[in-house]
Amino acid sequence: MRYVVAFGRFWYDFIVGDDWRIAVGVATVLVAGAAIILAGMGGEWLAPLVGMGLVLVFALPVLRAGRGRAS
Amino acid sequence: MIQGLDTGQIGLLVAVMLASAVEVVETFTILLAMGITRGWRSTLAGAGAALIVLVIITAVGGYALVEWFPEALLQLVIGTLLLVFGLQWLRKAVLRSSGLAALHDEDATFREESEAARRAASQTVLGIDWFAFVVSFKGMLLEGLEIVFIVLTFGLSAGDLPMAAAGALASGAIVLVVGIAIHRPLSRVPENTIKYVVGILLSTFGTYWAVEGLGVVSAEHHSLAWPGGSLALLYVLVAWVAVSRVLVAVLRRPETAAAAA
Numbered sequence: 512m513r514y515v516v517a518f519g520r521f522w523y524d525f526i527v528g529d530d531w532r533i534a535v536g537v538a539t540v541l542v543a544g545a546a547i548i549l550a551g552m553g554g555e556w557l558a559p560l561v562g563m564g565l566v567l568v569f570a571l572p573v574l575r576a577g578r579g580r581a582s
Numbered sequence: 583m584i585q586g587l588d589t590g591q592i593g594l595l596v597a598v599m600l601a602s603a604v605e606v607v608e609t610f611t612i613l614l615a616m617g618i619t620r621g622w623r624s625t626l627a628g629a630g631a632a633l634i635v636l637v638i639i640t641a642v643g644g645y646a647l648v649e650w651f652p653e654a655l656l657q658l659v660i661g662t663l664l665l666v667f668g669l670q671w672l673r674k675a676v677l678r679s680s681g682l683a684a685l686h687d688e689d690a691t692f693r694e695e696s697e698a699a700r701r702a703a704s705q706t707v708l709g710i711d712w713f714a715f716v717v718s719f720k721g722m723l724l725e726g727l728e729i730v731f732i733v734l735t736f737g738l739s740a741g742d743l744p745m746a747a748a749g750a751l752a753s754g755a756i757v758l759v760v761g762i763a764i765h766r767p768l769s770r771v772p773e774n775t776i777k778y779v780v781g782i783l784l785s786t787f788g789t790y791w792a793v794e795g796l797g798v799v800s801a802e803h804h805s806l807a808w809p810g811g812s813l814a815l816l817y818v819l820v821a822w823v824a825v826s827r828v829l830v831a832v833l834r835r836p837e838t839a840a841a842a843a
Contacts, residue, residue, distance in 0.1 A: 555807070
């Protein structure tokens with residue numbers, strides 16, 4: 512059991528890291544992008560829009576973490 | 583321009599070399615601490631055993647990924663992994679450059695590992711110092727897995743696994759040669775700068791491929807197209823650089839950032 516926990520922790524640290532909000536944000540934006548394609552609404556604008564969403568879900572948690580450490 | 587290589591291959595080689603360099607330096611620090619305090623025989627045995635495991639993982643993982651997954655799905659999965667991995671590095675680099683997180687200190691790591699090695703009891707199994715073997719094996723395996731991950735993700739997505747592997751090997755050789763020459767931890771490597779550059783590169787390629795891979799859910803299962811095709815890599819890169827610099831500027835603490843920049 513100890514090895515299973517250690518294995519799980521290793522992969523969690525490896526993929527999610529210090530701030531789970533970023534990983535969850537990335538997953539949410541990609542799922543939203545996939546939903547738009549599935550709804551047949553995709554176009555040339557979709558890739559840049561999803562890209563901007565990814566930038567946003569990175570910037571907000573980092574700002575939050577930074578301000579938390581500074582205060 | 584390196585003779586015989588096109589711009590894409592050079593970009594791939596440089597990205598993998600830089601990304602691997604950080605992990606290789608960390609591995610080298612652990613092995614150096616073990617080798618000096620507990621002896622090189624057991625240290626190299628542990629590192630060698632881990633290297634064999636890593637080669638098997640790379641070969642099996644690479645083959646399975648190429649054979650079992652359609653291209654768009656591969657782009658989505660690999661791109662997403664690359665992106666979340668790269669954003670972790672970028673986050674650390676932004677916080678360190680802002681003076682809000684401590685810089686990584688290879689000298690401190692070396693001191694801690696050496697001290698732990700001196701205190702540890704000696705237990706010999708088949709003529710091998712068990713403590714040195716296990717610490718070296720774990721250090722090499724864990725840091726090495728990150729290098730395997732970088733080689734597989736970059737190599738498969740760019741369709742050039744040998745070039746990605748060559749980048750990692752070149753990086754390892756350079757660190758090893760420099761490390762042996764100076765025979766101490768590579769504390770002068772500007773790790774935060776490298777981590778920042780690598781974080782930007784991983785996030786750029788990750789964004790590009792993950793978004794392309796979303797096309798797997800379309801009726802045709804074709805990759806989603808970026809306006810401008812592969813030129814999009816350039817504006818995605820510019821976007822990540824811009825947002826990270828803005829974050830550093832907004833979060834910067836003047837009293838500590840000077841040392842971290």
